[in-house]
Amino acid sequence: MEWLKDRSNFPPALPEHDGLDGVCVGYIQEKAQLSQSTISNYMGLLKQTGFVIAERHGQWTFYRRDEENIQAFLTAFQDELLKT
């Protein structure tokens, strides 16, 4: 989630992906130094829980943060934990 805040945390997008939002699984895997299946699994979970948005373009899946849901989660979490 931290890395996805800034696209420049990853290698530049391929020319044919210029203009597309998000980061492909391969780049995330490379940076995380975990196996492909592990990262795919993680990203699937994050998508399922609403923290990221997945968009498929051809063989690539691009993941990006879902700021709206993140904010909503944070608010709910704060309301739950904080007093009054």
Next chain:
Amino acid sequence: MEWLKDRSNFPPALPEHDGLDGVCVGYIQEKAQLSQSTISNYMGLLKQTGFVIAERHGQWTFYRRDEENIQAFLTAFQDELLKT
């Protein structure tokens, strides 16, 4: 953490504990319906991580929320997760 927001979530304090802040482990255990050792373990963790303050009076230990640390955690968590 939710329960500890309001002392009235638990039975009234014993007369000799009147004026003392927090809830004793026994009451928490009763409400949680988990074993005494499990609750003691949990409360120990919450204390260790700074979410609650423990105060021993005689044979009783009273736990209460550490609002300052809770707020600090929430702020740090939000700064980490939220963009910019």
Next chain:
DNA sequence: GCTTAATATCGAGATATTTCGAATTATGGA
């Protein structure tokens, strides 16, 4: 239709967490 590239899914082993009961420690009162 093949072959290759990028992801996703599946099943399993390693590791971590949850929870318990039993044993231990600490305190207060008869």
Next chain:
DNA sequence: TCCATAATTCGAAATATCTCGATATTAAGC
């Protein structure tokens, strides 16, 4: 001093999570 009560610590069983390699799926290019 000895007992009862409150709480903590310890060790283990049940369960969940993490992570992987192998396999399957999807899409592109020839």
